[in-house]
Amino acid sequence: MFNGRVLxxxxxxxxxxxxxxxFRGKDGYWRNxxxxxxATPKAFARDPNLVWDWxxxxxxxxxxxxxxxxxxxxxxxxxxxxxxxxxTQNVDDLHLRAGLPAEKIVQIHGDIFMxxxxxxxxRRYEHEQEHDDGSLPKCQECGEYxxxxxxxxxxxxxxxxxEIVENFMRGGDCDLVIVAGTSALFGxxxxxxxxxxxxxxxxxxxxxxxxxxxxxATKSFLEPxxxxxxxxxxxxxxNVSP
Ligand code: APR
Numbered sequence: 001m002f003n004g005r006v007l008x009x010x011x012x013x014x015x016x017x018x019x020x021x022x023f024r025g026k027d028g029y030w031r032n033x034x035x036x037x038x039a040t041p042k043a044f045a046r047d048p049n050l051v052w053d054w055x056x057x058x059x060x061x062x063x064x065x066x067x068x069x070x071x072x073x074x075x076x077x078x079x080x081x082x083x084x085x086x087x088t089q090n091v092d093d094l095h096l097r098a099g100l101p102a103e104k105i106v107q108i109h110g111d112i113f114m115x116x117x118x119x120x121x122x123r124r125y126e127h128e129q130e131h132d133d134g135s136l137p138k139c140q141e142c143g144e145y146x147x148x149x150x151x152x153x154x155x156x157x158x159x160x161x162x163e164i165v166e167n168f169m170r171g172g173d174c175d176l177v178i179v180a181g182t183s184a185l186f187g188x189x190x191x192x193x194x195x196x197x198x199x200x201x202x203x204x205x206x207x208x209x210x211x212x213x214x215x216x217a218t219k220s221f222l223e224p225x226x227x228x229x230x231x232x233x234x235x236x237x238x239n240v241s242p
Pocket of ligand 1: 012022024209223
């Protein structure tokens with residue numbers, strides 16, 4: 001058991017060792033296109049087929065991928081900590097498939113397997129099958145194009161998901177905050193990490209590279225998540241200080 005309150009924030013780096021490219025790494029480019037320019041409302045408006053092709057390929061890759069030791073370590077800590085929340089920027093389902101219960105996960109940038117209408121509230125899950133007849137999916141309720149259920153650049157986060165995070169924050173300061181595999185470019189990531197640790201909690205960063213969060217970390221492991229997280233969690237669960 002881990003007697004304490006834990007917040008973990010993850011990003012694409014945690015799934016990198018499962019073979020899913022990060023956004024800003026070299027491998028992130030697809031057909032020579034920059035993902036940060038594909039994951040936008042503008043790109044979808046200009047060329048929805050291209051954007052869907054990219055998401056369909058990513059879905060296939062994620063379906064074939066397996067959780068790695070970092071996902072499993074996080075799930076293990078999540079099951080053993082008194083109070084726990086994972087906020088992930090990842091739209092894949094690898095944290096869930098590693099065994100972390102859905103109610104302990106907030107996918108703040110959405111879920112790649114959700115397809116939702118770009119106009120109305122209609123949505124459906126596509127864990128298994130894909131629309132693969134080459135045509136763009138259209139909403140069965142209103143006829144508008146369907147789009148991936150993820151948060152694109154320039155879009156607002158889902159207020160209900162923010163509320164889950166804020167509600168966890170209101171429950172008290174965390175003894176431990178771990179931020180792993182994210183370039184921490186978004187202000188809310190840094191804000192949540194710093195607020196959650198309060199005055200006395202530990203803030204541990206796991207990332208082979210330094211980020212803008214590194215200066216605030218009480219400890220940094222400049223290593224791949226699949227190496228550092230299992231060691232860190234095993235230590236915590238056997239009461240060895242990190
Ligand atoms: N272990 C840990 N960290 C790693 C690993 C690894 N094996 N490999 C790479 N990293 C780190 C990189 O050093 C980088 O800091 O993971 C980070 C990945 O950064 P990004 O590609 O920017 O991904 P992320 O921080 O999740 O991006 C945030 O931006 O593109 C949008 O919505 C998208 O959710 C995404 C968000």
